[in-house]
Amino acid sequence: MAEQPGGQCLTCGTHTKNRCAACGKAGIDLFFCSASCQKTLWVGHRLFCGRHAFPPLFPLLQPDESRLVRSKMYAPILGGDDGPISIYDEYLVHWYTCPEAEYAVSALVEGSAYDREQPDARGTSHNQRVLIILRMALCFQTTKSERNDILSALSEKWYRLLCDGVFPMDVRDTTREQAILFHHIVAVVTLMRVKGQSDVRDRESAMRGFQCQFRMIDYAKQHISAEASEKVSANVSPAMHGFSGILRQIVNR
Secondary structure (H helix, E strand, C coil): CCCCCCEEECCCCCEECCECHHHHHCCCCCECCCHHHHHHHHHHHHHHCHHHECCECCCCECHHHHHHHHHHCCCEEECCCCCCEEHHHHCHHHCCCHHHHHHHHHHCECCCHHHHHCCCHHHCHHHHHHHHHHHHCCCCCCCCCHHHHHHHHHHHHHHHHHHCCCCCCCHHHCCHHHHHHHHHHHHHHHHHHHHHCCCCCCHHHHHHHHHHHHHHHHHHHHHCCHHHHHHHHHHHCCCCCCCHHHHHHHHCC
């Protein structure tokens, strides 16, 4: 039997044959070279690990998220042609009346009656679109919850890349290559969130963050398209967009 090839560790980029076993069962190969590297990304990776890795399915809201979303979804936080506009008026109004939107925010919660009665609530195309939109209401603030902040950032980035044609409208249509790219984005967002909350500001952690972003951008170029790579760079790593060559030289010194 031919030996199975390995891949790059999502955290540090080291070539390894150590796969995430749970994600492998979902049909996708994601690599971590050590328990330490997997632990570094665990707060983000665990949200999409295992059977929800491919296609990547956003989890239902938690009760605290639901309360935050309800408090923000009518706030004018988005830039519109005629001035600031709310998440509800920009997106949800096309699907729901205000009472229906309130019900959706209450129903799409882990452990809710709807969740118990509909075991596949997380997996429907419509619910995934709604969950992504609802979490975008929280993407302009930082909370005390790493989970909530990571998911709101990922939702905003997924939506931007959907609009740019990198990701599909229906998450269930995600290809394996698109799913792996998404897991690279999860790694980048997680490292940014964890580093942002840390008191440690050392060169090693900064370089690890840069290198993780390079691998994400390179993966998009090699496995999807050069155009997709540009879109990923602009939407996920805007501070690095256009400077990857210079930063690569700095990182590799």
